Amino acid sequence: MKIVCTACGKAHKTNAKLETSLKSLQPGSSLRMKCLQCGEQIVLGRELLGKAASSSGQQTAQPFVAKRIKPPEPPDTSWLEDGIFEEDEIVSDIPQSMVLMPEGPGREQVVKALTGLGYRAETAMDTNHALERMQFFNYSSIVLHSGFTGDRLADNEFHRFMCAMNMARRRYIFYVLIGSEFKTFYNIQALAESANLVVNEKDTPYFGVILRKSIPDYEELFGPYMEELKVQRK
Template sequence: MIVHCPNCDKQLKLTDKIWDSVQQLGPGKKIKVKCVHCALPFGLDVSSLKQARSGHHQAHPASDTSSLGGRVRPPAPPNVEWLADGTFDEKEVVEDIPRALVLMPESVNRDAVVQAATIFGYRVEQALTAEEAIENMRFVNYAAVFLHEHFEPGGIGSGKFHQFMRMMNMSRRRYIFYVLLGGQFRTLYDLQALACSVNLVVNDTEIPFIGTVLKKAIPEFETLFGPLMEELQVVGK
């Protein structure tokens, strides 16, 4: 089945497995796929399947070439009925913006992390306590979380939030880029990150360069785990 990417308008041929997953979606549900041409994600739902099928039939109608003397009929103009009443799915657009949760004491370093995450494309939110952060996590699917070792008085080892993240179900945890920051960490040291059950560790001295660190770490994370997570999402895991 052929669909058009809404970002670059190029055609994509999707696998039967993806279409089977789309057909099983409930009302209002979508799955995300990534365009192989522009690398940007977009949502597919049951209506996408119907449009793709109708577009396929309209692209090759028996009467098109005969009625136009052998010429191909151009595509129909877009439906603009929504302009009159202003109905536009703004909520979906907002939700497509990845969110980041920054948990750090007030400092210049926190400002640097917030600025870097914003430049990287995240909509940044903050919490003042571990309890507030955990409550936010229950209702929001954050794409990234930044936790400083001094956010809680007990530190990361005995902190409530880090324990909450460590106990999180992997079906959700694998989609969160989790970063620990503090004086005890060695920036970009993957072995230390693995031992702490996070994706990245950053030392306080390198926080002013957090933007450069993210430019290196996040693409590597997406390259390594992106295809796997897309397949797991298709099968509902």
């Protein structure tokens, strides 16, 4: 027999002592026990014994086997070469961005795109340099290449730092991951890596177009929420 807290849904197992106490209850009387999870009081009556007997007489249900869910396909990015989309907003008032990418044409393209959109873009020499900068500056955007340190992304010290960051600060940073393993605009990959956007490295020539599409969408979705948090001083 299980007792379920109506406040939080926590299921509690009963014991012989509790069942004996329930059987000895007078009609209309009840027992109270404290939920181990939320601390709310759970009211117990003799009717619980009747429910337990009824459920024990039913046929044992077959175990539930979860079906494999196929994730949606990544979005079509064929329009990137033309750079045509409905642009409703202009990115502005975003002061600083930090780029953590190996030196090369890809990094130059990303920095150029960020600068063209009004960012004050800077590059990090290594992970320690980037972490040190994070102590003194509030960046509105951070771009990290998955191969920046040569390690797997899961082992990247800066990426772990971003994933563990307090949400009071993290929610104001537009975090972009670039790498050959990513599919541009694929939000499921971004969510799995605690990022706001993922970009395949072959699409870095279109990075400016990608940001002009992504940042307004991000601000439209989260802007009102973050403004309310500012009002509430959270």
